[in-house]
Every structure is written in C-alpha cells, then in structure tokens.
Amino acid sequence: MKLPETAxxxxxxxxxxxxxxxxxxxxxxxxxxxxxxxxxxxDEVYVRAKKSMPSISLATVYNCLEILVSCKLVKQVNFDRxxxxxxxxxxxxxxxxxxxxxxVYDVDLPQDLLNSLKSVLPKGYEASKVELSFHxxxxxxxxxx
Amino acid sequence: MKLPETAxxxxxxxxxxxxxxxxxxxxxxxxxxxxxxxxxxxDEVYVRAKKSMPSISLATVYNCLEILVSCKLVKQVNFDRxxxxxxxxxxxxxxxxxxxxxxVYDVDLPQDLLNSLKSVLPKGYEASKVELSFHxxxxxxxxxx
DNA sequence: ATTGAAGCTTAGAATCATTATTATTACAAA
DNA sequence: TTTGTAATAATAATGATTCTAAGCTTCAAT
Ligand SMILES: [Mn+2]
Ligand SMILES: [Mn+2]
Ligand SMILES: [Zn+2]
Ligand SMILES: [Zn+2]
Numbered sequence: 001m002k003l004p005e006t007a008x009x010x011x012x013x014x015x016x017x018x019x020x021x022x023x024x025x026x027x028x029x030x031x032x033x034x035x036x037x038x039x040x041x042x043d044e045v046y047v048r049a050k051k052s053m054p055s056i057s058l059a060t061v062y063n064c065l066e067i068l069v070s071c072k073l074v075k076q077v078n079f080d081r082x083x084x085x086x087x088x089x090x091x092x093x094x095x096x097x098x099x100x101x102x103x104v105y106d107v108d109l110p111q112d113l114l115n116s117l118k119s120v121l122p123k124g125y126e127a128s129k130v131e132l133s134f135h136x137x138x139x140x141x142x143x144x145x
Numbered sequence: 146m147k148l149p150e151t152a153x154x155x156x157x158x159x160x161x162x163x164x165x166x167x168x169x170x171x172x173x174x175x176x177x178x179x180x181x182x183x184x185x186x187x188d189e190v191y192v193r194a195k196k197s198m199p200s201i202s203l204a205t206v207y208n209c210l211e212i213l214v215s216c217k218l219v220k221q222v223n224f225d226r227x228x229x230x231x232x233x234x235x236x237x238x239x240x241x242x243x244x245x246x247x248x249v250y251d252v253d254l255p256q257d258l259l260n261s262l263k264s265v266l267p268k269g270y271e272a273s274k275v276e277l278s279f280h281x282x283x284x285x286x287x288x289x290x
Numbered sequence: 291a292t293t294g295a296a297g298c299t300t301a302g303a304a305t306c307a308t309t310a311t312t313a314t315t316a317c318a319a320a
Numbered sequence: 321t322t323t324g325t326a327a328t329a330a331t332a333a334t335g336a337t338t339c340t341a342a343g344c345t346t347c348a349a350t
Contacts, residue, residue, distance in 0.1 A: 021297065021346070042336080057300050062337070080223050081308080083336060096270050105270070113261055117277070120254060124286040125241050127279040132262070134272040141269040166317075168327065187307080202329040207308070226337080228307060 001052045003031040014071035028053050029064035030073065030088075039077055039085035039095070039104040077104065079133065094132040107134065146197045148176040159216035173198050174209035175218065175233075184222055184230035184240070184249040222249065224278065239277040252279065 003011070011030050012022045020026075032048045033040070040048065046061045065086055068074040077085040079097050085104060087095075092114060094107040109132070117130055148156070156175050157167045165171075177193045178185070185193065191206045210231055213219040222230045224242050230249060232240075237259060239252040254277070262275055 023298065025299075059301075060299055063299075076225070078223065078225050080221070081226075081229060084226060094265070096266065096272070099273075107265060107267070107270075109265060113265060116258055116261070120239070120252060120258060121241065121279060122252070124284050125250070125252075125279065125281065126284060127241070127281040128244075129280040131276070131278045131280070133276045134266060134270065135274040135276070136270065136272040139269050139271060166326065168316085170328070200329085204330075205328055208328080
C-alpha cells in the first residue's frame, strides 16, 4: 500500500491550504481509498488500513476521512440510511447501488444531462449540489465462453 | 385532522392487499402526512399526530410509517445522514433541500428528463429506482409590495 | 538541543435515529 | 362470549457516528 507521488502531492497541498499536517495516517487512509474503485464504508477502510498499519484506530480513520472530505479530495456517498461510503472520484458522476451485491459503481454523466438537470429547478432555487443515484441489479454480461 | 374519504379508501384497499387492519393510528398518521406538503421526519409526524391523538407512541408512528411505505402510499426521503423524511407524493419527482431553512420541496421532472436519466446507465445496469436531489438555498422571489 | 504550543491520535464514552422486545389491548372470526 | 391473532405502547437495545480527554508528535523559537 503506497501512495503515488502525484497523489501525495495533491494531499500535501490540500492539507497545507487548511493548515493541517500531512501525517502517516492521513496519507495511508488516502492510499487505501485510491487503491480500489469501490466505495468503502469507514469500517471497511479501517479493516483495510489496519493491514499495513495495525495500530491505526477507527476514530482516526473517521478523523482522516473527515479531513479528506473537507480537503475536497474525497466525497461522501450515502444510500438511504446505510453507513456513509467514501469516493475519491472527483469528477461529477452518479452512483449505481446494486441491491444484490451491495456494491457501488460510478456512472459518468454527459455534460448536456448535467445542464438539463439543473434547468429543471424553478426560479428561486439555487442548487449548489446535485445528487443522482440509481438502485437496482447489475446483470453479468460477461460472455460465458 | 380528518382523512378525506378518497384517501381513506386508498389506505383501506392497500392495507387489505397485505392483510393488514385499518386502525385509527394508521389512518391518523396518513392524515397527518397528507395535511401538509412538507416532508416531516418521524419525530415531526409524532408531534403532529399527538395533537389530536395524545396517546399515540413514537414506536407506533414508526410502525405506521413503515406500513405506509410498504403499502407504497408514502415514500422515504433521505438526505445524507439526516433523519428519514416521509413524502406522500406518489408522482416521480425530485427533491430540493434548502440548507438555510432545512425545508424540502418537491421538484417535478419532465418525462424526457426521466428518460434521459435512465439512458445514462451502461449495458447490464437495471435500475429499479432513481433518486435525484438538489441541495442549496431557495431565494425568496416574493415581490415586496 | 530544549522547550512550549499546537496539532494528532487513540480509547472509550456519549449521542441519537431507528429497531427489537414484550406485555397489554383491540378486534375479527368462530 | 370465547378465542386466536394482530396492533399498540413502553422500554430496551442497536449501531454508525461524534465527542471527550489524555497522551503523543511536530515544529518553530529560543
Ligand atoms: Mn445496500
Ligand atoms: Mn438539512
Ligand atoms: Zn463515486
Ligand atoms: Zn417529495
């Protein structure tokens, strides 16, 4: 588990903006998030982080995730009342939540759809954030042979 | 607080489908939800319900709300990790969450937008539910005179 | 190098929306 | 009426998250 140099720089710059220190735990939690394209919960991040940093605590994982969110390097993703998930994909995108596997997939949004989304709001509504999520099942389209 | 006859029939029919009894509490909670166009939390429903049914308990409010949801007469609406809100608007629609007032507004969605929303999913993704929410501030456009 | 202040991490306690448990009550069928 | 089942209400339990307090680390100034 190693944080790529470019990500490390992004983290250090973002932390510096907020007068926060680049610590081993913060780098490691960021590395854990970047190493997989799924959307782990804090608990899952904790389990993964402990693999190569056994002394890290769950409280610290929560703290680091919160810091990464306030640095805008990571986004929180919520489905109904399930535990919050964390996503390091900074592009505007939607999420697909598979009811079978409980896995979460990123869904790209074309720019014109983003535009028409914002245009549905009546006068007087100023949206600073738009969230779009799909729930269903992902059927396997892999050819069997 | 009185449940209109047509709504009462809708409720009784839906309950009968599931072999559930039409109780005073279930009718009353439904009436509370229909009487305002906001999106109250279970706790807010509880406070309102007690006004004309002081003996109702919070547990029963939760139970009734859950029943109404399983009857598909009411939908749950979640914003991040805030308490679940309840919406009796059965039309497909989006929600606008005002960060200032913490009020929630329904936003109608044109049919062609609904279609293009579903068309962004790659092959193999079958969505049974689409959720769209906006967060921001609603500026007052009421003329001052 | 030492010191002091501020920032960090950690363990554990607290919070709070929601769910589970269970005794009591309501009610419909026999 | 009797009897069986469902519903309600009070209370306890749950669980993700946040808070608290204590000790540790970093770093700049001396
Ligand atoms: Mn799930
Ligand atoms: Mn709010
Ligand atoms: Zn994502
Ligand atoms: Zn609504």
